[in-house]
Amino acid sequence: MLGLTVLLVAVLGGVAHAQESGTSVGGTIFRVDDAGDRQPVAGVQLTVRQGGTDVGRAETSEDGTWRVELPGAGTYQVELDTKSLPAGVGLRDPDRARLDNVEVLGGQQKNVLFPLGKAASKATLGDRFDRFADLTANGLKVGAIVALAAVGLSLIFGITGLVNFAHSELVTFGALVAWEFNSLGLPLLVAALFGMAGGALLGFALERGLFGPLRRRRMSTTALMVVSIGLSQLLRNLYLLFFGGSPRRFEDYAIQQSVQIGPITILPKDIVIIVISLSVLLAVGWLLKSTRTGTAMRAVADNRDLAESSGIDVQRIILITWVSGAALAGLGGILYGTTQTVSFDMGFTILLAMFAAVVLGGLGSAYGAMVGGLVIGMAGEISTYWLETEFKYVTALGVLIVVLLVRPQGILGIRERVG
Amino acid sequence: MDLGNIVFPAIRAAIGVPAAAYALAALGLNVHFGYTGLSNFGQVGFMLVGAYGTAITVDNGGPLWLGVLVGIGAAVILGLLLGLPTLRLRADYLAIVTIATAEILRLLTRTQRLSGLTKGVFGIQRFANDFYRINPIPDGRYGIGQVSFSARNLWVILVGWGLVALVSLLTFLLVRSPWGRVLKSIREDEDAARSLGKSVFTYKLQSLVLGGVFGALAGILLAIDTQSVNPDTYLAVVTFFAYTVLVLGGPAKVLGPVLGSVVFWLLLQLTDGILREGFNMSGGDVGAIRFALVGLGLMLLMIFRPQGIIGTREGAVLDDR
Amino acid sequence: MTADPILVVDGLRRTFGGLVAVDVEHLEVPRGAITALIGPNGAGKTTFFNLVTGFDRPDAGTWRFNGRDVSHTSAPKLARLGMVRTFQLTKVLPRMTVLENMLLAASNQRGERFLAALVPSVWRPEEAANLERARELLARFGLDAKRDDWAGSMSGGQRKLLEMARALMVEPTLLMLDEPMAGVNPALTESLLGHVTALRDEGRTILFVEHDMDVVMSISDRVVCMAQGRVIAQGTPDQVANDDAVIEAYLGRSHEAPA
Ligand SMILES: Nc1ncnc2c1ncn2[C@@H]1O[C@H](COP(=O)(O)OP(=O)(O)OP(=O)(O)O)[C@@H](O)[C@H]1O
Ligand SMILES: [Mg+2]
Numbered sequence: 001m002l003g004l005t006v007l008l009v010a011v012l013g014g015v016a017h018a019q020e021s022g023t024s025v026g027g028t029i030f031r032v033d034d035a036g037d038r039q040p041v042a043g044v045q046l047t048v049r050q051g052g053t054d055v056g057r058a059e060t061s062e063d064g065t066w067r068v069e070l071p072g073a074g075t076y077q078v079e080l081d082t083k084s085l086p087a088g089v090g091l092r093d094p095d096r097a098r099l100d101n102v103e104v105l106g107g108q109q110k111n112v113l114f115p116l117g118k119a120a121s122k123a124t125l126g127d128r129f130d131r132f133a134d135l136t137a138n139g140l141k142v143g144a145i146v147a148l149a150a151v152g153l154s155l156i157f158g159i160t161g162l163v164n165f166a167h168s169e170l171v172t173f174g175a176l177v178a179w180e181f182n183s184l185g186l187p188l189l190v191a192a193l194f195g196m197a198g199g200a201l202l203g204f205a206l207e208r209g210l211f212g213p214l215r216r217r218r219m220s221t222t223a224l225m226v227v228s229i230g231l232s233q234l235l236r237n238l239y240l241l242f243f244g245g246s247p248r249r250f251e252d253y254a255i256q257q258s259v260q261i262g263p264i265t266i267l268p269k270d271i272v273i274i275v276i277s278l279s280v281l282l283a284v285g286w287l288l289k290s291t292r293t294g295t296a297m298r299a300v301a302d303n304r305d306l307a308e309s310s311g312i313d314v315q316r317i318i319l320i321t322w323v324s325g326a327a328l329a330g331l332g333g334i335l336y337g338t339t340q341t342v343s344f345d346m347g348f349t350i351l352l353a354m355f356a357a358v359v360l361g362g363l364g365s366a367y368g369a370m371v372g373g374l375v376i377g378m379a380g381e382i383s384t385y386w387l388e389t390e391f392k393y394v395t396a397l398g399v400l401i402v403v404l405l406v407r408p409q410g411i412l413g414i415r416e417r418v419g
Numbered sequence: 420m421d422l423g424n425i426v427f428p429a430i431r432a433a434i435g436v437p438a439a440a441y442a443l444a445a446l447g448l449n450v451h452f453g454y455t456g457l458s459n460f461g462q463v464g465f466m467l468v469g470a471y472g473t474a475i476t477v478d479n480g481g482p483l484w485l486g487v488l489v490g491i492g493a494a495v496i497l498g499l500l501l502g503l504p505t506l507r508l509r510a511d512y513l514a515i516v517t518i519a520t521a522e523i524l525r526l527l528t529r530t531q532r533l534s535g536l537t538k539g540v541f542g543i544q545r546f547a548n549d550f551y552r553i554n555p556i557p558d559g560r561y562g563i564g565q566v567s568f569s570a571r572n573l574w575v576i577l578v579g580w581g582l583v584a585l586v587s588l589l590t591f592l593l594v595r596s597p598w599g600r601v602l603k604s605i606r607e608d609e610d611a612a613r614s615l616g617k618s619v620f621t622y623k624l625q626s627l628v629l630g631g632v633f634g635a636l637a638g639i640l641l642a643i644d645t646q647s648v649n650p651d652t653y654l655a656v657v658t659f660f661a662y663t664v665l666v667l668g669g670p671a672k673v674l675g676p677v678l679g680s681v682v683f684w685l686l687l688q689l690t691d692g693i694l695r696e697g698f699n700m701s702g703g704d705v706g707a708i709r710f711a712l713v714g715l716g717l718m719l720l721m722i723f724r725p726q727g728i729i730g731t732r733e734g735a736v737l738d739d740r
Numbered sequence: 741m742t743a744d745p746i747l748v749v750d751g752l753r754r755t756f757g758g759l760v761a762v763d764v765e766h767l768e769v770p771r772g773a774i775t776a777l778i779g780p781n782g783a784g785k786t787t788f789f790n791l792v793t794g795f796d797r798p799d800a801g802t803w804r805f806n807g808r809d810v811s812h813t814s815a816p817k818l819a820r821l822g823m824v825r826t827f828q829l830t831k832v833l834p835r836m837t838v839l840e841n842m843l844l845a846a847s848n849q850r851g852e853r854f855l856a857a858l859v860p861s862v863w864r865p866e867e868a869a870n871l872e873r874a875r876e877l878l879a880r881f882g883l884d885a886k887r888d889d890w891a892g893s894m895s896g897g898q899r900k901l902l903e904m905a906r907a908l909m910v911e912p913t914l915l916m917l918d919e920p921m922a923g924v925n926p927a928l929t930e931s932l933l934g935h936v937t938a939l940r941d942e943g944r945t946i947l948f949v950e951h952d953m954d955v956v957m958s959i960s961d962r963v964v965c966m967a968q969g970r971v972i973a974q975g976t977p978d979q980v981a982n983d984d985a986v987i988e989a990y991l992g993r994s995h996e997a998p999a
Contacts, residue, residue: 051529053540163511165460165518214722222458225514226666227721229460229659233714241707348655352522355515363511390530397516397523404504404512592858597843597851597867600836604844607833610795614831615845615910616819617852625854 024109025076025102026067029060031089031116040064041089041116045081050074051390059084073106073246075340077389080114092117095131100389103341106246133263135381141270141339142353143377144277149332149347150354150361150369151284152203152325158301158364159314159321161221162211166232167329167354168347173235174199174330175337175346176243179250188252192334199330200323206231207322212315232348239344247341273335280331281370288366297321301364352393353380356400375399425692427565432688433681436572436644439579440637441683444657445664445676446586447633452662453670454594455626456606458514461501462634463657464521468493469635470642470653471528475536477546486546487639494635498628506623518655528650542649550575550643575644582640583677586633591673593629602626603671656710663717669727678728687713746771746914746945747792747823752801754787754969761787762798763969769914774936774946776956776977779966780990785949786828788966789918793825794818805914820847824912828919828949830899832906834892838883841891841902842874843867845909874909880935881905882928897924901932908939915939917948921955933959957981965989 025048030038044060048068055076056068070076079098082091091097092115104110153167178195182188210231214224253269261271288294299307300317308314333347340346356376361368376396383395432438444462451457472490477483501520505513528537537543554574560567568576593599601622604612609619642648660683668679690709694700700708720727745768754762762784769775777785790796792803794815802811805823813821833841849870850856851863878884881901886894891902904920920936921929936946937959950956956963956977963980965973967989973980980986 049531051526051540053529053531053534157511163514219722222452222456222510223721223725225458225511226662227718229662230714230717230719230721233656233659234711234718235714237707237711237714241704241711245703352519355519359512359515363509390526393519393523393526397519400516400519401504404508404516408508408512589858592860593854596857596860597849597863598854598857600840600844601852603836603840604833607835608831610827611831611833612844613795613815614793614819614825614827615906616816616824616847617844618814618816 022109023070023072023104023107024067025070025078025104025112026058026065026109027111027113028064029066029080029114029116030064041086043084045084047079047081049077049079067109070104073104073108073341076102076104078102078112085116089116091115093127095127100384101340103247103249105249105341130263130265132382132385134265135385136378137264137266137270137274139378139381140374141274141277141377142381143374144274144281145332145335145339145373146350146353146357146377147281147370147373148277148335149329149350150357150373151281151366152321152327152329153354154358154361154364154369155297155301155321155325155366157358158366159297159304159318160211160215162224162228163221165225165228165351166206166235168351169232169235169239170199170202170326170329171333171336171347171350171354172239172344173202173333173347174327175333175342176239176344177330178334179248179337179342182250182252183248185251188250188338191250192331195334196327196330199333200327203322203324203326203329204319206326207319211322212318236345236348243344245344247343247346249341250338253338269338273338277332277335280328284328285367285370293317293320298366301366353377353396356396359400360403421696423565424696425689428692429685429688430566431568433685434576434580435684436575436579436640438680438684439576439583440641440644441661441664442583442677442680443579443586443637443640444634444661445668445680446583446590447630447637448661448665449670449672449676450590450593450602450626450630450633453665453672453675454599454606455602455623456510456609457506457623457627457630458510459501459517459627459630460514460655460658460662461517461519461521462630462661463653463655464517464524465494465497465631465634466638466641466657467521467524467528467653468497469638470648471537471543472635473639473642474543474546474648477549478538478543483547483549490635490639491632494631495628498631499624501631502624502627506620506627518658521653521658522655525650525653528653537650540650542647544647546648547643547646550578575640579640579644582636586636587673587677594673598622606671659717660713663713663720665727666717666720666725667727669729670725672727672729675727675729682728686716744771745769747803747805747947749792749803750801752788752791752798752803754784754791754796754798760969762791764788764801764966764971767964767971767974769945769947770962771945772940772943773961774940774948774959775962775964776960777947777949777964777966778951778953778956778980778986782968783966783989784969785966786918787969789825789916789949793823793916795825819910819912822911822913823916824907824910824914825916826900826903826907826918826920828922830896830903832891832894832899832902834890836891837888838878838891838894838902839871839874839887841906842878842909843870845906846870846873847910870909877905877908882931897928900924901928904932904935912944914945914947917946919949919951921950921952929955953981 029041029044031041033039040063042060042062042064046058046066048055055070058066058068060066077098077100082097099112102110102112149171153164156162156164174195177198178191181191181194211224214227256267256269258265258267288298296307296312296317299312300314304314336346336350353376357372358369360375361370361372376399379399380392380396383392444466447465448459448462451459469490472493473486476486476489501517505516527533529540531539551571551574554570556570556574558570560569561573562568601612601617604617605619605622613619664679664683665676667683668675668677687709690712691705694705694708747769749764749767752762752764779785787796791798794813802809804810805818805821810818849863849866851867856862875884878887881904883898883901883905886898894902900920900923904917907915921932924932933955940946960977963974963977964971965980965986972985972989973983
């Protein structure tokens with residue numbers, strides 16, 4: 001335990017807390033007239049929300065500008081009330097009257113754009129298809145990240161019976177370590193390796209220093225679950241103490257121009273994230289299937305006693321699972337931090353998605369967690385086609401409960417033995 | 420450093436309304452976790468529906484007593500909704516679904532779509548005037564020296580601890596009965612209980628609902644005390660605190676949660692005072708350190724003294740071959 | 741076959757992945773008799789118990805208990821109907837006392853209903869009667885001195901005894917014991933056997949799994965032998981002991997040979 005704290009202090013120490021003052025979001029609304037000149041549009045109504053709550057409203061002044069002061073860094077939604085636009089003027093992209101993921105950093109005066117053009121009569125079928133395609137791509141990205149992070153959670157459960165509520169803190173830890181190295185000037189791709197190594201080290205420390213010894217004391221899995229809750233609480237607040245409360249961005253890829261691939265509008269970094277996470281998932285799948293250690297892992301998760309009696313060194317397998325599961329969780333955290341921001345509680349925000357993925361795929365099954373992660377990520381993102389963003393998690397939970405009712409052992413899980 | 424600034428707030432906290440409310444929430448968890456062995460990690464969800472049930476009813480013109488009933492009813496429904504899909508499955512599912520549901524309920528109270536009822540992130544205020552109108556305590560301050568309360572405060576404190584006493588008595592009667600014996604058998608080995616003809620599922624459902632109602636009472640008490648409900652009061656960490664209270668006092672002991680809550684709030688406030696007065700720390704850091712210490716405390720208790728302050732070592736560590 | 745079997749099983753099948761654990765065409769358990777279920781390790785005896793008592797779901801098959809189709813009846817309901825089983829790996833309730841283990845098992849307790857539980861005067865009388873019965877049973881199984889100990893503090897053999905005594909608290913008509921003598925000291929085995937025959941003489945039916953052939957031969961009225969999920973022989977103890985298929989099943993797998 002002590003060693004762990006020292007490790008955390010060493011990695012996270014010395015970071016000054018960022019101050020948050022004068023954070024705001026705003027912009028200028030203008031249209032381009034027939035002569036090609038910019039004409040500011042006054043009296044346009046805008047609303048800024050966070051998680052479905054109004055943070056503030058603004059109306060553009062004579063010069064077309066507007067600004068809303070924000071309580072602090074975070075993700076906001078900005079919506080332009082199209083009814084307040086003058087007649088004949090509309091959004092160039094009618095689907096973008098609401099920007100869902102406006103990331104604002106502490107102290108930043110963020111600007112957002114609402115390009116205007118001739119009023120479109122109605123979103124065409126093509127527009128709607130484009131939006132759907134975008135959401136699908138986004139869902140693939142989120143899903144792959146969740147899948148990466150959840151594989152370890154599921155395997156650790158399968159092998160040790162522990163539902164590890166502190167898994168989210170492994171996710172965060174990877175991202176925090178990567179951020180520290182990135183801010184020292186290392187390119188993100190290199191920093192990410194350090195982040196994964198940090199995650200792996202923490203996984204190692206937790207198994208060797210905490211959960212291994214407790215298992216040997218024959219602590220019940222329910223009691224271990226409560227221990228992991230305490231641990232999650234401890235780690236998260238240590239992160240807060242050393243890293244501070246405001247979200248940060250990685251130095252690289254902070255600002256990018258999106259590109260068009262077929263119907264999909266996507267940021268280049270998101271393409272990289274999808275490629276990396278899917279290839280890592282495939283690699284993990286292959287390793288589990290084709291290497292001796294991988295087969296042993298699945299055998300132990302399947303039936304521990306049987307595996308032990310057939311000569312597998314179960315303790316070693318458990319350790320390997322912790323280390324690799326934690327490294328993958330860390331990678332998940334780094335990728336998640338690249339799409340959003342890095343913060344002390346980022347892991348906790350995707351914990352529910354990870355749980356949903358793991359249950360969906362069948363508790364204990366690594367492949368199940370992968371499939372489950374993809375399904376949960378896609379379902380959540382695509383649901384925003386019809387529902388507000390804040391219903392994303394509700395969708396995930398809905399999927400989860402339906403699965404529990406119709407197929408409690410999950411998509412790939414198996415029924416357990418009694419008696 | 421003024422010792423009084425450390426000690427007196429701690430004593431106030433130990434007998435204050437939050438201590439009573441956490442005792443109630445933990446009494447509920449004791450029914451779930453201590454006696455039945457159910458891992459409900461979403462107790463805060465029951466608190467939320469209790470508090471919002473009350474506040475929304477009053478906000479829409481209903482009397483407070485009706486609001487309280489609605490809050491309790493909402494907890495019953497939540498218990499059934501959580502229990503029906505999960506309680507036939509292995510224990511881990513309940514843990515996952517409860518923590519997820521509690522968090523989702525919180526997100527839902529924030530959403531635009533429901534803000535007609537919930538008033539979104541601003542929440543609902545001043546719905547408990549009926550309660551303070553019937554306060555029989557004459558105006559003035561009551562107590563000794565720095566540990567004193569206004570008539571208004573004292574009224575909530577008395578009702579709060581009265582509720583704790585009532586719920587403890589109810590728990591006492593139940594766990595001494597054959598009904599309570601069935602709950603314990605489920606905690607010990609539900610297949611054994613099943614083999615002896617006990618409808619395990621029904622009892623688990625009853626346990627979940629009962630403990631959930633205790634949680635709702637905790638939520639209602641807190642809401643009445645602050646005269647406000649607000650989504651960000653109902654974070655997952657509330658449940659974890661309630662677990663710490665339970666483990667501190669001793670699971671499966673009727674008065675464990677009560678003792679646990681008093682000691683918990685005393686320690687929490689002492690830490691707070693020592694960090695502020697002794698180390699001159701600022702608000703944010705104190706909060707983080709306090710929360711980290713609660714986490715550490717929960718771990719250490721679970722590992723080294725799972726039977727809590729008043730439990731016996733023997734009962735906690737029996738090896739179950 | 742007796743005219744009125746207490747349990748009739750048809751076409752019962754359970755597979756785990758590719759492994760066929762149980763595949764019983766037809767089996768009848770005669771009422772009021774002691775039937776032994778034998779077979780080498782992994783023959784499917786425990787799985788058979790799990791299926792019949794509602795602890796596991798079969799891939800196919802039906803079975804009737806006391807003439808009533810109970811293929812879809814839940815485990816607790818079956819126990820309340822009088823079909824009570826014990827477990828090969830004992831399932832005592834460790835952090836409850838031996839006496840509490842016993843009292844729990846009594847059926848039809850009014851005090852087990854939520855509202856009635858709150859009024860002790862409603863359930864005190866029946867509790868007293870159950871206490872009486874529990875004490876008698878514990879005395880019969882030589883556990884009376886252990887009455888107030890944690891069940892979790894008992895030895896393996898004592899756990900077997902407690903589990904059997906506890907099952908009797910339910911007042912079963914069909915008692916299904918999964919290796920009741922395993923781990924019980926030989927001196928006690930003698931008296932246990934006495935109890936089992938006494939139970940039959942009270943009119944109860946017993947189906948038990950046992951590996952010790954001496955035990956099987958000495959008390960059972962009928963013997964059923966399973967191997968690889970199937971019933972390969974049944975009849976009187978002598979018939980089964982001399983059955984070629986049985987001998988091969990045991991010797992072929994080099995386990996203890998039937999006596
Ligand atoms: N849940 C399960 N998953 C996979 N295989 C199982 C499961 N339960 C039982 N089996 C297999 O089914 C077969 C029958 O097992 P069972 O426990 O019924 O045997 P048994 O006759 O009781 O053996 P023993 O005499 O050793 O107790 C075994 O091969 C066992 O490995
Ligand atoms: Mg067996």
